[in-house]
Amino acid sequence: MDMLSRCLITSLLLAASASIAFAQQPASRESLLSGQTASKPVLDAIDVYLNRKEKKIVGGKPAKAGQFPWQVALLVARVPDAYRAHFCGGSVHAERWIVTAAHCVNDTDAADIAIIAGTHELKDSSERVAVSRVLVHEDYDDESYDNDIALLELEKPLSLGERIRILPLLGAADESQALKPGALLTVSGWGRTQQDGEGTSALQYVDIPFVQRKICNRALAYDGAVTERMICAGVAAGGKDSCQGDSGGPLAANAGGAQPRLAGVVSWGEGCAQPNKVGVYTRVSQFTGWVSACMADPGECKAKR
Numbered sequence: 493m494d495m496l497s498r499c500l501i502t503s504l505l506l507a508a509s510a511s512i513a514f515a516q517q518p519a520s521r522e523s524l525l526s527g528q529t530a531s532k533p534v535l536d537a538i539d540v541y542l543n544r545k546e547k548k549i550v551g552g553k554p555a556k557a558g559q560f561p562w563q564v565a566l567l568v569a570r571v572p573d574a575y576r577a578h579f580c581g582g583s584v585h586a587e588r589w590i591v592t593a594a595h596c597v598n599d600t601d602a603a604d605i606a607i608i609a610g611t612h613e614l615k616d617s618s619e620r621v622a623v624s625r626v627l628v629h630e631d632y633d634d635e636s637y638d639n640d641i642a643l644l645e646l647e648k649p650l651s652l653g654e655r656i657r658i659l660p661l662l663g664a665a666d667e668s669q670a671l672k673p674g675a676l677l678t679v680s681g682w683g684r685t686q687q688d689g690e691g692t693s694a695l696q697y698v699d700i701p702f703v704q705r706k707i708c709n710r711a712l713a714y715d716g717a718v719t720e721r722m723i724c725a726g727v728a729a730g731g732k733d734s735c736q737g738d739s740g741g742p743l744a745a746n747a748g749g750a751q752p753r754l755a756g757v758v759s760w761g762e763g764c765a766q767p768n769k770v771g772v773y774t775r776v777s778q779f780t781g782w783v784s785a786c787m788a789d790p791g792e793c794k795a796k797r
Contacts, residue, residue: 520542521535521538521539521542523570524538524541524568524570524571524604525538525570525601525604526601526603526604527599527600527601527603527604529599529600530599530600530601530604531579531595531596531597531598531599531600532595533579533580533595533596533739534568534579534596534597534600534604534605536579537567537568537571537576537577537578537579538568538571540576541568541571541573541576541577552680552696552697552698553696553697553698554612554694554695554696555612555680555694555695555696555697556612557611557612558612558654558655559612559695559697560612560678560680560695560697560742560744560747561584561610561654561655561656561657562583562584562656562657562658562659562742562744562752562754563581563582563583563584563609563612563680563681563695563741563742564581564582564583564584564590564607564608564609565578565580565581565582565607565608565614565682566578566579566580566581566582566590566592566596566597566605566606566607566644566740567579567605567606567607567608567620568604568605568606569603569604569605569606569620569622569623570604572616573616574608574614574615574616574618574620574693575614575693577606578614578682579596580592580593580596580597580738580739580740580741581680581681581682581738581739581740581741581742581758582596582607582644582740582741582742583659583741583742583754583757584609584650584652584656584657584658584659585643585658585659585660585661585754585783585787586658586787587646587649587650587652587658588645588646588648588649588650589643589644589645589646589787590607590623590643590644590646591641591642591643591661591742591754591757591776591783592641592642592643592644592740592741592757593640593641593642593739593740593757593758593759593774594628594629594632594634594639594640594641594642595632595634595637595640595739595740595759595760596642596739596740597626597628597642597644597740598628598632598634598642598796600626601626602622602623602624602625602626602644602645603622603623605622605623605626605644606620606621606622606623607620607621607623607644607646608620608621609621609650609655609656610650610651610655610656611655611695612694612695613693613694613695614682614693615693621646621647621648621650622646622647622648623644623645623646623647624645624646624647625643625644625645625790626642626643626644626645627642627643627644627645627786627790627793627795628642628795628796629641629642629779629782629794629795629796630794630795630796632796636717636719637722637759637760637772638719638721638722639721639774639779640722640757640759640760640774641757641774641776641779641782641783642740643783643786643787643793643795645790659742659744659752659753659754660751660752660753660754661753661754661776661777661779661780661783662745662753662754662755662776662777663777663780664777664778664780666745666753666777667755667777670745670746670753670755671702671723671745671755672702673701673702673703673704674701674702675701675702675745676699676700676701676702677699677700677701677702677725677743677744677745677747677755677756678697678698678699678700678742678743678744678747678748679697679698679700679725679738679741679742679743679744679756679758679771680695680696680697680698680738680741680742680744681695681696681697681738681741681758682694682695682696682738697747700725700726700727700770700771701725701726701727702723702724702725703724703725703726703728703770704724705718705720705722705723705724707724707728708724708770708772710768712768713768713769713770714762714769714772718772720775720778721774721775721778721779722759722772722773722774722775723743723755723756723772723773723774723775724770724771724772724773725743725756725770725771725773726761726769726770726771727770728767728768728770738758739758739759740757740758741757741758742754742756742757742758743755743756743757743758743771743773754776755773755776755777756773756774756775756776757773757774757776758771758773759771759772759773759774760772782794
């Protein structure tokens with residue numbers, strides 16, 4: 493082979509290597525978003541993907557396939573890695589409607605969100621469903637997390653069945669039975685398995701007791717920050733809780749029974765599984781009317797525009 497041919501082949505190989513290296517470089521934040529803004533969980537998930545970080549139910553255990561068929565994962569639509577694209581959870585309320593937390597999707601374009609349903613593992617092969625509409629409660633307060641609830645309308649209906657099921661909302665009339673002091677509730681999600689720890693691709697869950705608001709609002713706990721539109725659940729000594737990444741996911745009453753209900757939406761807390769700092773959840777019974785009205789007429793829904 494003459495010198496000219498060798499030089500030509502070398503140049504082609506270098507160009508190919510540069511092309512491959514460029515293709516493997518992560519995109520920019522701007523290229524992964526349709527809109528100008530997005531919620532903090534969305535931006536955090538994008539940063540995890542761009543920086544190739546490892547990204548959680550504390551004290552929980554892996555869920556079995558089909559154990560929580562109402563659980564969905566919210567993903568950054570343009571991030572191809574499902575594990576890193578995940579930023580929040582949600583619950584199936586109807587074949588085209590998902591209930592989640594307002595703080596997960598506030599200021600975020602529908603085009604930037606996709607969901608995965610019917611699985612207990614975050615896999616790239618899982619079918620994604622696009623979101624066509626985001627409805628954030630009009631009175632959501634991003635400082636106090638009051639009214640922390642939102643609805644996502646899907647572009648196409650989910651195929652309901654054994655793998656994907658609706659989780660009905662817990663009504664006010666049923667709270668006295670489902671939310672007794674010490675009654676066990678089940679929270680599930682793909683969030684961090686410890687505070688500031690790594691995430692998990694396998695759905696986790698934990699059973700935690702309901703905690704009365706007056707206890708949750710004690711000075712050593714949340715000192716009055718828990719409103720009438722919130723409920724608390726967790727172990728006062730710490731060790732079991734929802735965590736970052738679980739936001740928007742379900743707190744289910746009677747999860748293993750014949751009539752499970754969505755009692756809460758993972759909302760906020762101080763740290764994860766810390767003593768006296770149990771998890772705080774959106775009190776779903778206070779929003780059943782809002783959910784029904786928004787589904788019936790999304791255009792007239794009392795939501796942030």
